[in-house]
Amino acid sequence: MTRELSYAEAVREALRQAMEQDPGVVLLGEDIGTYGGAFGVTDGLLEQFGPERVRDTPISEAAITGCAIGAALTGLRPVLEVQFMDFITLCMEQLVLQAAKIRYMFGGKAQVPLVLRTPAGAGTGAAAQHSESLEAWFVHVPGLKVVAPSTPRDAKGLLLASIRDPNPVVFVEHKLLYRTRGPVPEEPYELPLGRAEVKREGTDVTVVATSGMVPRALAAADRLAEEGVSVEVVDPRTLRPLDTDTILASVRKTGRVVVVYEGVKTLGVGAEIAARIAESDALYHLQAPVVRLGGAECPIPYNRNLERAAVPQEEDVVQAVRQVLAA
Amino acid sequence: MKTASLPTERLRAMLATMLLIRAFEEKAEELYGLGRVHGTMHLSIGQEAVAVGVCEALRPDDYILSTHRGHGHCLAKGADVRRMMAEFLGKETGYCRGRGGSMHIADVEGGNLGANGIVGGGLPIATGVGLSIQVRGSGQVCVAFFGDGAANEGAFHESVNLASIWDLPVVFVCENNQYAMSMPVRQSMRVERVSDRACAYGIPGRTVDGMDVLAVFEAASEAVERARAGGGPTLLECVTYRYRGHSKSDRQRYRTREEVARWRAQDPIERLRRLLEEQGLVQPGEFDALAAAAREQVEEAVRFAEASPEPDPSTLLEDVYA
Ligand SMILES: Cc1ncc(C[n+]2csc(CCOP(=O)(O)OP(=O)(O)O)c2C)c(N)n1
Ligand SMILES: [Mg+2]
Numbered sequence: 236m237t238r239e240l241s242y243a244e245a246v247r248e249a250l251r252q253a254m255e256q257d258p259g260v261v262l263l264g265e266d267i268g269t270y271g272g273a274f275g276v277t278d279g280l281l282e283q284f285g286p287e288r289v290r291d292t293p294i295s296e297a298a299i300t301g302c303a304i305g306a307a308l309t310g311l312r313p314v315l316e317v318q319f320m321d322f323i324t325l326c327m328e329q330l331v332l333q334a335a336k337i338r339y340m341f342g343g344k345a346q347v348p349l350v351l352r353t354p355a356g357a358g359t360g361a362a363a364q365h366s367e368s369l370e371a372w373f374v375h376v377p378g379l380k381v382v383a384p385s386t387p388r389d390a391k392g393l394l395l396a397s398i399r400d401p402n403p404v405v406f407v408e409h410k411l412l413y414r415t416r417g418p419v420p421e422e423p424y425e426l427p428l429g430r431a432e433v434k435r436e437g438t439d440v441t442v443v444a445t446s447g448m449v450p451r452a453l454a455a456a457d458r459l460a461e462e463g464v465s466v467e468v469v470d471p472r473t474l475r476p477l478d479t480d481t482i483l484a485s486v487r488k489t490g491r492v493v494v495v496y497e498g499v500k501t502l503g504v505g506a507e508i509a510a511r512i513a514e515s516d517a518l519y520h521l522q523a524p525v526v527r528l529g530g531a532e533c534p535i536p537y538n539r540n541l542e543r544a545a546v547p548q549e550e551d552v553v554q555a556v557r558q559v560l561a562a
Numbered sequence: 563m564k565t566a567s568l569p570t571e572r573l574r575a576m577l578a579t580m581l582l583i584r585a586f587e588e589k590a591e592e593l594y595g596l597g598r599v600h601g602t603m604h605l606s607i608g609q610e611a612v613a614v615g616v617c618e619a620l621r622p623d624d625y626i627l628s629t630h631r632g633h634g635h636c637l638a639k640g641a642d643v644r645r646m647m648a649e650f651l652g653k654e655t656g657y658c659r660g661r662g663g664s665m666h667i668a669d670v671e672g673g674n675l676g677a678n679g680i681v682g683g684g685l686p687i688a689t690g691v692g693l694s695i696q697v698r699g700s701g702q703v704c705v706a707f708f709g710d711g712a713a714n715e716g717a718f719h720e721s722v723n724l725a726s727i728w729d730l731p732v733v734f735v736c737e738n739n740q741y742a743m744s745m746p747v748r749q750s751m752r753v754e755r756v757s758d759r760a761c762a763y764g765i766p767g768r769t770v771d772g773m774d775v776l777a778v779f780e781a782a783s784e785a786v787e788r789a790r791a792g793g794g795p796t797l798l799e800c801v802t803y804r805y806r807g808h809s810k811s812d813r814q815r816y817r818t819r820e821e822v823a824r825w826r827a828q829d830p831i832e833r834l835r836r837l838l839e840e841q842g843l844v845q846p847g848e849f850d851a852l853a854a855a856a857r858e859q860v861e862e863a864v865r866f867a868e869a870s871p872e873p874d875p876s877t878l879l880e881d882v883y884a
Contacts, residue, residue, distance in 0.1 A: 269816045270744035293714035293750040294681050294742055322680070325715075360601025362663045364679030533882045536873075537663030538652035539600045544875040 236421045243276050243413040245387035246352070249394035250277065250314065252423040254284055257312060260398060261288045263299050264316030273318045274354055274413055296325035300351070304334045304403075307349040312398055320355035320407065321367040334403040335378030350397045352406045356447050356497055357535045357546050359410055366535035366542075368446070368498040373405045374475045374507065380428055381474040383407040385449035387417040389472055392426030400428060407474075409447035431478035433485065437467035440556050441485040443508055444495040445471060448547060452495055455552035466556060474504050482508060483517040490522040491559040495547050500529025523562030526555045563774050563837050570843045574852075576618055576775055577838065580610040580831045581856035583634040586643060589860045590633070590650060590664075594810060600652060603664040604631040608773075608805035611830035612737050613638040615778025615800075616705055619786045625673045625691050625704040627684030630665050631737070631804070632677030635707055641669040647863035653870035660873045681742075682708060682715035685734070689721050692730030692795075703789045705733045705782075711742020713756050722797065726763040729794035733785045736799045737772065743808045744816040760797040772800030773828040776837075803828075 240248065254260045262277060262284075268291040271278030281289040292299045296317065303313040317323050323330070334347045357366035373381045382397055382404055384390040390408070397404040434449060435456050444452035449470045456466035469485050471477055486492050492512065494505035505527045512518060512525060528547040535545055565573060587605045594603060606613065613634030617626070620639070628635040636646060641657070649656025649667050657667050668676035675691065678684045688706035695702045712718055713736060725732045736756045740747055753759060760767025766788075770781045778800055785796035803825035807814050838844040844852075 266743045266745065268744070270812075271815075273743075273811075291745055291749070293745065294711045295714045295716070297716050325680075360599075360663065362601065362665055362679065363661075364665070364683075531878055533879055534661075536661040536878070537601060537658075537666070538660040538873050540875050541661065541873050541878055542600075544878050 237418045238421065239416050240387050240419040241414055241416050242387045242390050242408070243274060245391040245419045246276050246394055246408060247278065247280070248419070249391040249398070250280060251283065253395055253398045254280070254288065256423065259310060260312045260314065261290065261306065262314050262316065263290045263292055263303055265292055265294055265318050267291060267316050272316060274410065276413070277316065296322055297329055300326040300329040301333065303349045303351070304329060304337070304347055307347045308337070308345055312348050314350045314352060314398060317351060317353040319365045320353045320369055321364050323351070323353055323369060326351070330379070330403070331376050335376050338402065339378060346401045347403045348401045349403045350394070350406050351404070352408060354408045354410045354413070356409045356411055357542055360537060360539060360542065362537040363534035368530065370405070370407050370446070370474055371498050371503045374504060378403070379475065380404040381407065382428060382472065383446040383474055384472060385409070385412065385446055385470050387415070387419045389426060389432070391419050392424050393428065393472065395423055396425040396428050399425065404428070407446060411447050412450070415450065428473045429476040429478055430473065431469055431471045431481035433467060433481065434470050435466065435468040437465040437489065439465045439489055440491040440493065440559055441467045441469060441489045442493045442495060442552065442556065443469045443471065443482055443505070445474065445504055446497060448495040448497055451547065451549045452552050454549045455556065458549075458553055459556055464556065464560065471508075477507065477511070479511050483512065483515050486512055486517040487520045490520045492521070493526045493528065493552065493555045493559055495528045495552055497530050497546055499532060500527060501532060503529045505529055523559045526559050528552065528555050563776055563833060565776060565837065565841065572618070573838060573843060576614050576779070577831070577834050577844070578852055578856065579614045579638055580775065580834065581853050582643065582859060583610045583613065583637050584831060585853070585856040585860045586637060586646070587633055589864065591806070593651070593864070599650065601663055602809045602811070604809050605806040606631045606634040606804065608825065608829070609737055609739055609802045610634055611775035611778055612735070612772045612800040612802055615775040616735050616782040618779050619782035620703065620705065623673060624702050625675055627675050627688045627691070627704070627706045628677045629684065629707050629709060629712070630677060630679055630681070631709070632667060632707070633664070636667050636669060636674050636677070639669065639674045640672050641674065643859055643863040644866040647860070648867040648870050651867045652872070653867050654873045655867070655870040682712040682717040684708065685712065685717050685721040688732050689724045689730055692725055692732040693728065695731050696728070701790060703731045703733060703786050705735055707735050707737060709742060710736060710738040710740070710747045710756055711745060711750065713759065714750055722763045722765070722795065725795040726765045729792060731789035731792070732795045733782065733789055734795060734797045735782070736797065737802055738799050739802050739804045741804070741808070741816065743812070746816065755799055757797050757799040765795050765797060767797040767799070769799040769801060772802030773830045773833065775830055775834055
């Protein structure tokens, strides 16, 4: 049966069902127990599964990342919550130099089935050190999978798939999406990693949008439809491995493309997407240069107006679509 | 509680600063409740004695590194309430031109090298400030404030060790307010006191009643003088309590009302008031006048902030040099 859940509830349901089905799934993180997680995602799980499996940790990001790796190497399936994506910078060595490389370095003799969940993104007025979208850093690392769901349904199915995946996954949740609602099947289900989804079909322009930018792209598409412009919105959902085929198929169809992502524009996820289009035969289908909309080249400022200006908004997507149409 | 033979004017100034911090944060809370603040904030109500006792032991040219719970540190170090309030409300006239907000207020000219959004983030920087003081031979001191939770970050251990081996003029001030968000200190470390960790780095460690501003002042003075004289760092733990939730989204399920009430009975402002009144250093009725003056200073700051312009979005990329 399918009913409406919020994105946060969908993540929680995936955690609960994974823990019910597999006693090896344990949660680690700061304030995930009594507090229920900084964004309330793990609310109630301590009560259901006890402190053995829902572990509140001290503020020791490097150690708890390594702890999750060690547990993953030896039979558990840890899910680590990093309170804000910004703090993943404190996990970097363990994540990038250990978790990502162990299976390969050890000649395939070991696996690290670990999920690191973390909320990213601006829009909450939390300023420069609590608003980062750093997913591109991890997309750059062979040995890490990077997942970034944009709907409750995707969040649940992709998280269950990530937990059951034998390899380390960085699972990026977006703060502004936590309260958004949508249909979610009740039973456990997996959505395959590495598969994009066309969130809206269209014929004139392709908008490839990731994470928190997907609802903005869809809202822009609604507005443009009123002007008679048919926009196709593609959500990669997994950023590494990236489903290039679905993106290219859409570009071949529409011949015009806008790529929207929240991370800083330079070398962000959209840079890779644009490069893959340029490397393929889809290039010959383009009737206008690719337009990238990314985060401004600055830290996220506190002031509300500045903060809005630092991240692509619905209006920016509308303008960008008009720009590729005019070209 | 003793007056440590301080001149009356200094004692009254300490009382006034504690009242100012309290008034600032109560106003901040009110503005937040009215929906006038974007973002989050961390209030230090209840912890004023630590900020004031420590900063009272400093010279104006000394440095501090503050934390996410930094309003008190900033005011105690001598910041202008108006520019602080303007920053809190994201205005161009704020200390950081509205770019930083509550969690990043810095008063660089006044020696406050910034609040910090990262737990433990200021500790390594403090060692560098200490190094600079040592190399320049300036005789200054750097205080690094941090919480009990920060004492479990690798950065804490690495920084204290570095300051220790190089005899850096840094005073590490732990504000042990019993919790890191929801994590009680007794569940996050096995040592009785955070200051017990000093022995691992071969430096003095001391724990004081952080609800007693004069005890904090006395212990901080000793540590600061030691650092200034080239004797190296000290780990000073001030045992205190935050009355409010961790931030505005905290349901406080990890503690009881009774516990909060027990600590409030130790209120640092009330304690200093009683002492000064008993000794005749503050006359009956005078306290209320001091409190009213603090509130008026804050109201004035709000008026200033509200009349100030918002940053212009066209300036978004100013100060981006790469
Ligand atoms: C590296 C890092 N991890 C986690 C957080 C989230 N966080 C902010 S404050 C806080 C608790 C800090 O506790 P403590 O150091 O005791 O300071 P207090 O809040 O009690 O003043 C946490 C977990 C953060 N800001 N930075
Ligand atoms: Mg604390």
